[in-house]
Amino acid sequence: MDVRSARCQGRNCGRRGRSHGRSAPAPERSPVGRASIPPAGSLRHADGRAEHPGSGGGTNSVTLRRLGVIGTGLIGASIAGAARRSGARVQAFDLAPERLEIATARGMIDEARASLEDAVEAVDAVVLAMPIAAIIHSLPAVDTLAAPGSLIVDVGSVKRPVLESMEGLPGARRTVGGHPIAGRETGGPASADIDLFRDKPFVLVPTSRTSSTALAAARELAEMVGARPLVTDAELHDEVLARTSHLPQLLSTALGLTLEPGDGRLSGSGLHDMTRLASSDPEVWRDILIANDDRVSEALRRCLAHLNRLADAIERRAGEEIARILTEGKDRAAAERMESPA
Amino acid sequence: MDVRSARCQGRNCGRRGRSHGRSAPAPERSPVGRASIPPAGSLRHADGRAEHPGSGGGTNSVTLRRLGVIGTGLIGASIAGAARRSGARVQAFDLAPERLEIATARGMIDEARASLEDAVEAVDAVVLAMPIAAIIHSLPAVDTLAAPGSLIVDVGSVKRPVLESMEGLPGARRTVGGHPIAGRETGGPASADIDLFRDKPFVLVPTSRTSSTALAAARELAEMVGARPLVTDAELHDEVLARTSHLPQLLSTALGLTLEPGDGRLSGSGLHDMTRLASSDPEVWRDILIANDDRVSEALRRCLAHLNRLADAIERRAGEEIARILTEGKDRAAAERMESPA
Structure with missing residues (x-):
């Protein structure tokens, strides 16, 4: 099998029944190049046959014994x-x-x-x-x-x-x-x-x-x-993971740091979920954060800007603005949760 | 029953087997006063008998029909x-x-x-x-x-x-x-x-x-x-909930706002947990945030300070400092998760 069909293993690949009538572009494979994450359902074999996860790719003869x-x-x-x-x-x-x-x-x-x-x-x-x-x-x-x-x-x-x-x-x-x-x-x-x-x-x-x-x-x-x-590709991977994994880790840590002794007794599943990542191994995460420092920093600075907007709106008691930001966050999060395999 | 024994219903009340050999102090009930959250296991009836959740308080004759x-x-x-x-x-x-x-x-x-x-x-x-x-x-x-x-x-x-x-x-x-x-x-x-x-x-x-x-x-x-x-009391409640509920809501919203289209496909349970709260009703939350604006603002500003420390350490690739902050967050979060009923 070639690299092209090897890309057809994205989540729900071919399973949403949409066919774009063309094969997927070959991935840009330079570590500094860019390739988009294959959109769900858009990738098929060159012959139009949908490929299902776990099928082994049909033409793949490799066997790892x-x-x-x-x-x-x-x-x-x-x-x-x-x-x-x-x-x-x-x-x-x-x-x-x-x-x-x-x-x-x-x-x-x-x-x-x-x-x-x-x-x-x-x-x-x-x-x-x-x-x-x-x-x-x-x-x-x-x-x-x-x-x-x-x-x-x-x-x-x-x-x-x-x-x-x-x-x-x-x-x-x-x-x-x-x-x-x-x-x-x-x-x-x-x-x-x-x-x-x-x-x-x-x-x-x-x-x-x-x-x-x-x-x-x-x-x-x-x-x-x-x-x-x-x-x-590596560039896109590191950029996306900075937002979906490395940034959540930092937010969970910062939330943990903000808690005062006894706070846990007045908490529910929200705090529980939000502080779970903070329990991860600090040494492992130090290495991840340093290895991806530029992307993590970019994601964190963007998140900080949103938090500062929220802080300012709350301090001004600007109800409409607060509701608008919360709605934007809800919509953005919902769109990505739809795509998430978790 | 009196107000004092009514306080004996905290989580794990009396169940950790510790007795302080004294009754709990009467709560400060002014809305601007302060009362601490009863520490787990520290509260007992004046006669030293532990009170268990669901016991109805023993002397309580109220019945809500x-x-x-x-x-x-x-x-x-x-x-x-x-x-x-x-x-x-x-x-x-x-x-x-x-x-x-x-x-x-x-x-x-x-x-x-x-x-x-x-x-x-x-x-x-x-x-x-x-x-x-x-x-x-x-x-x-x-x-x-x-x-x-x-x-x-x-x-x-x-x-x-x-x-x-x-x-x-x-x-x-x-x-x-x-x-x-x-x-x-x-x-x-x-x-x-x-x-x-x-x-x-x-x-x-x-x-x-x-x-x-x-x-x-x-x-x-x-x-x-x-x-x-x-x-x-109301003062303590609002202060604690700002950290355990209202702040997590804001972090979840800001994380959602930072995501880019397609990010969800490269995500795991961490992102899923961290964006759950962002799905909450924006109108309900606008009211909560405004009603508790001073306490929420204080919690958020403190959390922002921790995030800024992290951003600076990552940008300087200061490994030891990053690990130290992650460890502090892990310990703080762990202590409160131990206390959490979630």
């Missing part, structure tokens, strides 16, 4: 367990032996390996599930050590710096950036869940040199863990 | 339905006949009445479940029309302006401010739910003139709908 997972935190262990359920054999390595033990004890992996080199031996795909800095740091070694022909995919929450590293590797053709849009505020293999990615988007970002075989393999991996593959 | 509910939106209809389940007979009035029809059709009320006067006839308690401005506007008429000896309680989300009106009524002794801390983003009697208040706090705010009988009756009403009565 053996995976090497580096990093067995929440995401790595969940991917491993979900892939095992789909029939793959998973060998794994983690710098922290206790994480590897928990992942093994919970049946998320078949085999704990003693080193990165051992873990990538004779696999069809290497999944890099470490913090972003560690992913970038290990990419050259993984490219040197991994079996010829094996896919190399990461699961970092920011894609531009990872793609930049992938582009420069001798084995760039077999690398694909990845990001399963799922998680929870509690980390580690003890929180791993083989259903974590069920029906969630799994963003795939090909490098400028990624082969169509590698992209097809990455798509198979995403489907193997129950997710919906969605191809876009 | 017949209720008049004014306003059959989400909260009014849910209270009516929950009270019916507990054996009360509920008559109701709403300016919008269609809301009254839906509430009747859904079995939330026994009898739709044609006017405010009809609805408050011969009841043991009048529940004012309209927008705040309407509650304040109608209080003098309700006090004139309601059966002698009947409790008058409101369910508005801001308490200072309501209490101010109640204090000035000839029948102030029978008035109690109320606020069940529960709701959902969809309004109206079609969303009503007799379990909406189950184990949630129902804040009760006595006026400076409220009788102990009236407060006991209000507590009975709260228990009747499955909630946990919690007595505090």
Whole structure:
């Protein structure tokens, strides 16, 4: 299959029954280029046949029988367990032996390996599930050590710096950036869940040199863990995630910081939902925020402008203006919740 | 029962097994006074006996057999339905006949009445479940029309302006401010739910003139709908709710406003939770924000300061500072989530 049909795995792809009568444009794959997120229902195979998530893409002959997972935190262990359920054999390595033990004890992996080199031996795909800095740091070694022909995919929450590293590797053709849009505020293999990615988007970002075989393999991996593959570029990914994931994290933290002792007793499900993200791992998030600093800063400054408008309107008791802002926010949020797979 | 024991209905009251060896202080009941939220587990009867939610307070002889509910939106209809389940007979009035029809059709009320006067006839308690401005506007008429000896309680989300009106009524002794801390983003009697208040706090705010009988009756009403009565003062209520309810609403709205078309497709449960509140009714929230403008403004300005600190740290790529702020937010949020009944 080619890159074009590999893009047809967006949410509800083809399922809303609309056909635009033309095939989708090829994605702009430069890490500084732009590609829009495929609109729901607008993408079809070149022959007009709609493609359904989980179909394996029809022409895709890649089969991932053996995976090497580096990093067995929440995401790595969940991917491993979900892939095992789909029939793959998973060998794994983690710098922290206790994480590897928990992942093994919970049946998320078949085999704990003693080193990165051992873990990538004779696999069809290497999944890099470490913090972003560690992913970038290990990419050259993984490219040197991994079996010829094996896919190399990461699961970092920011894609531009990872793609930049992938582009420069001798084995760039077999690398694909990845990001399963799922998680929870509690980390580690003890929180791993083989259903974590069920029906969630799994963003795939090909490098400028990624082969169509590698992209097809990455798509198979995403489907193997129950997710919906969605191809876009790193620039757009990081811009959108700054608004949909990184900004919500900051708002949740700031709300937590504003609370006073005892406040929780006079609270309901609204506060509960709004402070859930604040429980996430500060170290993981520090890295994400720094790796995506420009986009996060842009999103946060825009959000601050809206909050300042609200503060000014409230201080002036400007009822009509307050209602107008609330209505705009309601409409904007509703439109995106309609599109959300959550 | 006296006012003191009526305060013993906070969440987990007496259930954590700690006894301070002294009775709780009497609440400061002036609308400009201050009373702290009773700490969990710290309140007991004067005789040292722990009081459990739902016990009816032991000495409480009030029995609410017949209720008049004014306003059959989400909260009014849910209270009516929950009270019916507990054996009360509920008559109701709403300016919008269609809301009254839906509430009747859904079995939330026994009898739709044609006017405010009809609805408050011969009841043991009048529940004012309209927008705040309407509650304040109608209080003098309700006090004139309601059966002698009947409790008058409101369910508005801001308490200072309501209490101010109640204090000035000839029948102030029978008035109690109320606020069940529960709701959902969809309004109206079609969303009503007799379990909406189950184990949630129902804040009760006595006026400076409220009788102990009236407060006991209000507590009975709260228990009747499955909630946990919690007595505090209007000043503290409005200050805390600004942080736990009104501020989260503004953050959710601002997040919604920051989203771009298509963003929802690359989102997970984090964005979903964080934009839920933005779906709430803008008119209802305009009134709440204006009624509590000073406290909301204070909470929002404090939150903005935290967000600005985060923005600055991210722009400087100050990793340690970012991690420190995230950790502080995590700890603060965790402490209040521990206290939260949600």
